[in-house]
Amino acid sequence: MELVIDSLEDVLPHIVPDTGIIHSEHDGYSVLNYVYSMERTFDSAIALECRGLKFGPDGDLIARPLHKFFNLGEKRPPQEEPWEQAHLVLDKLDGSMIPPALVKGDMVFMTRMGVTDHGRTALSLASDGLRALARDMLEAGFTAIFEYTGPENRIVVPYDVPELTLLAVRTSGRDGICRWTRSGGLRGGMMCRWCRRSGRWTMWRSSSRMRGRLRA
Numbered sequence: 444m445e446l447v448i449d450s451l452e453d454v455l456p457h458i459v460p461d462t463g464i465i466h467s468e469h470d471g472y473s474v475l476n477y478v479y480s481m482e483r484t485f486d487s488a489i490a491l492e493c494r495g496l497k498f499g500p501d502g503d504l505i506a507r508p509l510h511k512f513f514n515l516g517e518k519r520p521p522q523e524e525p526w527e528q529a530h531l532v533l534d535k536l537d538g539s540m541i542p543p544a545l546v547k548g549d550m551v552f553m554t555r556m557g558v559t560d561h562g563r564t565a566l567s568l569a570s571d572g573l574r575a576l577a578r579d580m581l582e583a584g585f586t587a588i589f590e591y592t593g594p595e596n597r598i599v600v601p602y603d604v605p606e607l608t609l610l611a612v613r614t615s616g617r618d619g620i621c622r623w624t625r626s627g628g629l630r631g632g633m634m635c636r637w638c639r640r641s642g643r644w645t646m647w648r649s650s651s652r653m654r655g656r657l658r659a
Contacts (some may be wrong), residue, residue: 451502457489464493471546473498474557486512495555497544507586517540537600540580541565543577548573565591568607586613
């Protein structure tokens with residue numbers, strides 16, 4: 444069952460104090476985000492969502508980025524993963540996650556922390572068509588989630604040119620399901636790169652075969 448997050452009150456009462464998740468208020472918006480992680484920081488599904496949730500002054504959700512996820516083996520042994528299920532496999536980009544939001548009626552591109560220099564740079568890379576489409580999505584209840592990579596935003600992997608890549612489109616409230624689409628009409632209006640998709644496939648046809656590989 445997916446989490447319903449329509450407002451700050453859907454999340455804030457469930458956050459455990461002193462686990463690294465904070466609520467910070469800014470000019471025209473607020474953010475629920477983790478600033479450090481402990482062993483028990485992400486012990487609940489609601490805590491996993493606190494990876495830069497954005498709310499308006501009235502407490503309504505205005506942007507829902509991707510939830511917290513982990514490296515293989517980071518939280519549980521690899522052999523305990525549901526390898527028998529189908530997986531959607533995308534490139535792992537090494538930059539900053541950028542969710543757009545409307546603040547005081549203006550389009551802004553944010554990072555997890557809110558409006559930052561990297562967010563402003565990402566916005567400057569967006570064409571007029573891309574900004575208009577991101578606004579249309581927000582007004583329809585969706586968050587388009589981008590990755591900003593470039594030489595001035597190096598984490599580990601170097602990139603030669605600054606670029607925005609669409610990672611996913613997520614419903615901002617009701618079910619929070621991440622949508623991944625290759626809609627021709629949508630793609631034509633995006634004027635940005637899509638995250639490369641290797642396909643929707645089952646990694647190994649049987650979990651027992653996967654466990655055997657892990658033991659090898």
